[in-house]
Amino acid sequence: MDNLNFSLARLFPEAVFLALVLVQMTGSMLKNSSSSLANFLIRLCPVGALLAAVLAACSLSAAPQDMFYQGYRIDGLSQFFKVLVSLGYLVAWFNTRPQTTVEEELKPDYYLFLTLSAFGLLVLSSAAELVAIYLAMELSSYALYVLIPARTRSKQAAEAGLKYILFGAAATALALYGLAMIIATQGGTVISELSQKTWLVPDNILAVAGLTLFLSGMFFKLALFPFHFWCPDVYQGAGNETAAYVATLPKLGAVIVLIRIGTMLAPGQPVTTTLAVLAAVSITYGNLAALAQKDLKRMLGFSSVAHAGYILVGLVSGTAEGLAAAAFYAMAYVLMNLLCFWVIARISTDGRNLTYQDLNGLSARSPYLALSLLAAAFSLVGLPPTVGFIGKLWLITSAWGHGYDWLVIVVCVNTAIAIFYYLSLVRHAYSEETIYHGAVQSLALDKSLMSQAGAVILALLVILLGIIPSPVYGLLLSVVKVLTS
């Protein structure tokens, strides 16, 4: 049993989350779901998440270690993503607190599935073998299938849930089929071994097709064109708090898998070129479609289609710099979107979907929320001095000079398209007109200390990581270099 290499000490973050899942499961089995015990159990989630984040952060610079016959890999990259997932879960948990669209008796179950999904993503961060990746991905997806329709008495939510399951099932089937083809032709599933094999069209066409199909499963998670159809509908249909989670953390899972698989890619290969084309189409389509939206969450849905494309830009170069840039941008993406959804959930105190008009006069009602939204919007555009800018700069710098110069131009030109709808966020938040369209009354804002402090902390992170990106990026670069060497 030499290759098992099991050491519990290195699995602490996962262990903490697994314990949390079990605790929540106990909570969901309680008879009285609004009892103080149930509440207490739910309150354990942020504590556990913080603990997991700290534990993962402690082992960031530890030496890489393969476990379970090379199927599970603990390295800097996986630990970095575990920190991100844990912290993202923490923010998402705080975001879901004023949960208004989930029935009281379902709350323990809601947190059970939320935690389960995050646990799946933690496992995914370390999965280094295609079957393990597949299983971890499904673990996190199945939880989401339950979460999305949890918005009570909403037909849209039911529709969104169904759509997500159907699309998800189709994408899963494709991925499995691709997996079978890879195993048949390359005779293995461990990524580090697969990356030594050839992935060229005339020699190994079945393997390339298999890899493409397997990647499709990831693209579905990432909502990349043409696997994006679920995205705007699910965002719109799910509750604001749920959408905040679905929009952010699962994409991290897809990105880490793509980075691991990205070590197998090199510029000029057919798979890579396909990726570049998909990225360009995704960016352009996402931005153009977002232009026409009125519902904020739908707009963010299409914007995330575009951002999925941006992340791919880092992958096509196949260099350590590019992969690190993709990871950095994934972090930036999660941060910006969590901030956006945070503000949206604070405005929509009754859980309704917001339109641009609902933002009117926000700056007068809560300058901090308005300022945070401004930071998020300009970061999503990619304006300095925000994390969105520096992330994009590194993506395009790594892509330039590897035969994908045209992709860089597509990215930059799209900034000019994207500015219009992100600017609308700012324009409405800072406009004077507080008169609402039709009979819709203005909502009471959630102006509690937690709501404003949360927004300001996230906004500060967006700006600070834009000004001082070096520590995080340097770390990512060093861990990715280990991976590619």
Place this chain on the structure above:
Amino acid sequence: MITDLLSCYPLLTVLTFWPLLAALILSPVKNERTIRLVTMAAALIELVLAIPLLGFESRAGFQFEELIAWAPEWKLNYHLGVDGLSILMIWLSILTLPMCVLCSWTYIGRRVKEFHICLLLMTMACVGVFSALDTVLFYVFWEALLIPMYLMIAIWGSDDRRYASIKFFLYTLAGSTLLLVAIVALRITGGTFSIPELMTTEFSYGFQYWIFLAFFIAFAIKVPMFPFHTWLPAAHVQAPSAGSVILAAVLLKMGTYGFLRFSIPMAPVASTDFAPMMIAISVASILYGGAVALGQQDIKKLIAYSSVAHMGFVTLGIFLFSLDGVNGAIFQMLNHGIITGALFMMVGAVYERSHSREIVKNMGLGKYLPAFMFFWGLFGLASFGFPGTNGFVGEFMVILAAFRANTTLGLLVIPGALLSAAYILKVTLKMAWGQPASPASGGSWRDLKKKEWAYLALPAVLVVWLGLAPGGVLGLIEPSVEDTLKTFHQRNGRVDLVQVTSPAGRPEGLIIEENILPEPTVTTTEPAAAEPAETEMEK
């Protein structure tokens, strides 16, 4: 001892980030009057902090340099420094701030705190743009300016602010997206983000060609050059006074500064090849801007279009690639900042009285507001380049360079100078002696208040001082310009021009007079430019 202390004083960092710190100090203040006073104090402290900048030496190369590694993974540095191309623009940015605070004292009545924070952030970005010596840092400040400027137009603008602010943002952002592509391409091809290093790198012609085009779109929109100018009148008219002042005084200069700092040194051969196009567009800007300004009924729009024409002189001067042309262009950048900034503040002052920017609603002011009309007349004269004002020096040097390059070109520019005299005199005539729209208007208006005296006196002094003694300022910029042009001509393989553009041993302050003597064409044309202006004045 003092020099030791000064050598470790991070002057440019302090100048750049003091406004940011001041904005943070301002954020908890509630009382509106206190907010204005604190901002004013911050602006004056900024001036005091800038005193060591007076120690700028008249030589080529960067001074007050600061270099800290920012993101070593990409060889990205926090690198600041000034040379002759940027020193005047930094002064202009710093001087604009107190005037903006003063001219908004009564003009801005709501959301006072946010307004002043925007002002301070803009000053930060302006100083940052002109002192950045790293392409990414430059881009960061370049874009960072957009956000407060957008907010300023969108929140404190007049009726059509939504349209104007979005147009402004879309145009300038669309331009700068390609700037980012160029920066990335330069990084990969040239191996560095550092501006001084890129300035000394020689790129292949094909690369220069594309880089020049990318720069051109970014900078031409910012300047703005015809036909990319359409955002400017909208933005100027809708922006509050202070916004217009910063827009005119500093923001437009970022475009021409970009040409000087990026296009010419980094793409010298392509610059030469594109020069005919650039000159043609510049002349078109001069003539078109002037002609359209002549037809305006709105004072602010008139000055906005006059900016298009004046900036045309600047780009023309730059792309003549001669010492006089570039010197004149940089001097004209400073002049235009002072004069147009002052004119916009005056439009704001008259708007506070009449609540209209239409010429017809502001006629016959000479009788009631003599001091106001005095300043208006002075800045008006400077604007069309009346001898004795700073406008004359800059415009004259550019026209001179144009004649030296090509007589036909010089003759083409002359109508532009005439047009500027025509539209300024037309509006001045009506405002001073026209029949007031209603007998009541004007009579009840107060002449200049103390604050207005304060913010008009400084530009007025500068107009006269720079007009009569431009030598000191020109001496500051000349070595850098000479150096830039020398490298430029060397790269173009024209050693002959290298010698011509740098005559040795020229005394400071006598540049203009010396130039007139050996050039007979100039002595005949210049009175032609100035005379009609004077005769119209007599009428």
